Amino acid sequence: MLGSSTFRHGVHPPETKHLTETVPVRRMPFPDEIVLPLRQHAGRPARLLVKVGDHVERGDKVAEADGFVSVPIHASATGTVKDICLWPHPDGSMAESVVIAVEKFSPQIPRPRIVPQWEGLSPQQVVEEVQKAGVVGLGGAAFPTHVKLLPPADVPVHTLIVNGAECEPYLTTDHRTMVEYPERVQFGIRIMMKALGVDRAVIGVEKNKPDAIARLRETLPDDLDVSVLPLTVKYPQGAEKMLIQVVTGHEVPSGKLPMNVGVVVQNVGSIACIGEIFDTGYPLIERVVTVTGPGVRKPSNLLVPVGTRLRDVLEFCGGLTDDATQIVFGGPMMGAAQPDLDTPLIKGTTGVVVLTKKEARSVERYPCIHCGRCLEACPVFLNPSLLGTQAQAGRYEEMEAANLMDCMLCGCCSYVCPSHIPLSQMFALGKNMLRKRQAAA
Ligand code: SF4
Numbered sequence: 258m259l260g261s262s263t264f265r266h267g268v269h270p271p272e273t274k275h276l277t278e279t280v281p282v283r284r285m286p287f288p289d290e291i292v293l294p295l296r297q298h299a300g301r302p303a304r305l306l307v308k309v310g311d312h313v314e315r316g317d318k319v320a321e322a323d324g325f326v327s328v329p330i331h332a333s334a335t336g337t338v339k340d341i342c343l344w345p346h347p348d349g350s351m352a353e354s355v356v357i358a359v360e361k362f363s364p365q366i367p368r369p370r371i372v373p374q375w376e377g378l379s380p381q382q383v384v385e386e387v388q389k390a391g392v393v394g395l396g397g398a399a400f401p402t403h404v405k406l407l408p409p410a411d412v413p414v415h416t417l418i419v420n421g422a423e424c425e426p427y428l429t430t431d432h433r434t435m436v437e438y439p440e441r442v443q444f445g446i447r448i449m450m451k452a453l454g455v456d457r458a459v460i461g462v463e464k465n466k467p468d469a470i471a472r473l474r475e476t477l478p479d480d481l482d483v484s485v486l487p488l489t490v491k492y493p494q495g496a497e498k499m500l501i502q503v504v505t506g507h508e509v510p511s512g513k514l515p516m517n518v519g520v521v522v523q524n525v526g527s528i529a530c531i532g533e534i535f536d537t538g539y540p541l542i543e544r545v546v547t548v549t550g551p552g553v554r555k556p557s558n559l560l561v562p563v564g565t566r567l568r569d570v571l572e573f574c575g576g577l578t579d580d581a582t583q584i585v586f587g588g589p590m591m592g593a594a595q596p597d598l599d600t601p602l603i604k605g606t607t608g609v610v611v612l613t614k615k616e617a618r619s620v621e622r623y624p625c626i627h628c629g630r631c632l633e634a635c636p637v638f639l640n641p642s643l644l645g646t647q648a649q650a651g652r653y654e655e656m657e658a659a660n661l662m663d664c665m666l667c668g669c670c671s672y673v674c675p676s677h678i679p680l681s682q683m684f685a686l687g688k689n690m691l692r693k694r695q696a697a698a
């Protein structure tokens with residue numbers, strides 16, 4: 258069933274994982290204030306359930322899922338709703354958010370919830386429990402997890418692929434999850450295999466995490482077909498299409514989904530989260546986050562309440578160094594720069610990377626010299642140079658014809674471009690414009 262050992266093209270940025278790869282996960286103390294945007298996932302934002310002045314216990318719902326492709330938001334700390342207002346969002350916009358003043362002397366024990374007995378549940382009921390707990394893809398995309406658990410009846414799925422590649426430089430969130438909570442990962446896999454009705458699961462882990470590979474192999478179940486596949490270290494090995502190609506040998510056709518080749522891919526953090534829900538009954542109210550980079554004094558792996566503000570996280574990690582110049586949520590390849598320290602870390606925040614002038618990308622930009630490096634780097638064989646020219650001229654229909662929608666926004670083209678053209682940013686904008694035009698039409 259296995260495909261090739263790697264995919265074609267891609268890049269090899271410095272891994273820079275040494276700052277945190279051996280640092281155990283620590284629980285961060287509760288901050289004074291939590292900010293919960295209603296839009297933390299792909300799909301429709303959650304619908305508000307609380308008002309200013311309400312008391313909420315840790316784990317209470319503050320917003321309800323609005324339809325199937327949506328999830329609820331839960332209070333990540335006990336306290337009082339202080340405000341409901343527009344607040345800086347990690348995507349650069351302002352988003353409606355619930356601000357909770359955290360109760361100082363509360364023991365912060367989540368409100369008891371019935372632990373779902375997964376063995377007696379039908380696949381549909383498992384899906385409902387996962388949605389109720391507010392689980393989304395914790396690898397950054399924040400797509401509601403339960404949606405992937407319910408493929409249409411006429412699309413047979415045979416394999417669950419667990420994405421533990423974590424190919425972004427600096428980040429060690431998934432690495433530490435696999436090393437420290439392997440039983441939880443295996444439990445989550447068991448539940449997902451039951452929900453999907455598949456009898457095979459493969460955990461893909463890049464070879465630069467030998468301790469994670471060993472821990473997962475030690476805890477493999479005897480009664481299920483689960484295996485660990487060490488992957489070549491190359492960026493973007495963790496992109497869904499690349500991973501599927503390497504694990505199964507199948508290519509996901511343009512415009513199709515992984516389930517069209519019989520596969521569902523889930524991030525290892527989301528799987529561990531599902532394991533926790535069916536173990537403790539707690540919804541998604543905290544997550545593991547790597548806070549790292551040469552611009553932060555104490556690089557760490559933290560268990561952070563969802564909605565903790567960036568300034569509180571940085572302060573807990575000893576603050577910024579004097580030469581810190583840029584803060585990025587996610588890794589440096591695909592992450593988004595954060596100009597506001599009040600921005601909260603949300604469900605999809607995999608890491609906080611603080612760069613100094615030496616590592617931050619140059620803002621000086623030159624014309625394209627047609628060197629072709631971006632073509633050699635693109636893992637989905639697009640022509641980024643041509644797309645860049647079209648983007649600059651706002652010729653979005655032409656970009657669509659040049660297969661812009663297949664672009665994964667992986668950033669390989671921008672990384673190799675000697676002219677420092679922010680290609681992937683331009684493509685993100687182009688994709689947005691096309692979606693808006695399609696929606697309007
Ligand atoms: S890498 Fe940059 S300079 Fe070279 S062809 Fe691509 S866009 Fe042009």
Ligand code: SF4
Nearest residue numbers: 635664665667668670
């Ligand atoms: S950002 Fe898009 S165009 Fe650029 S290398 Fe990645 S997939 Fe190719």
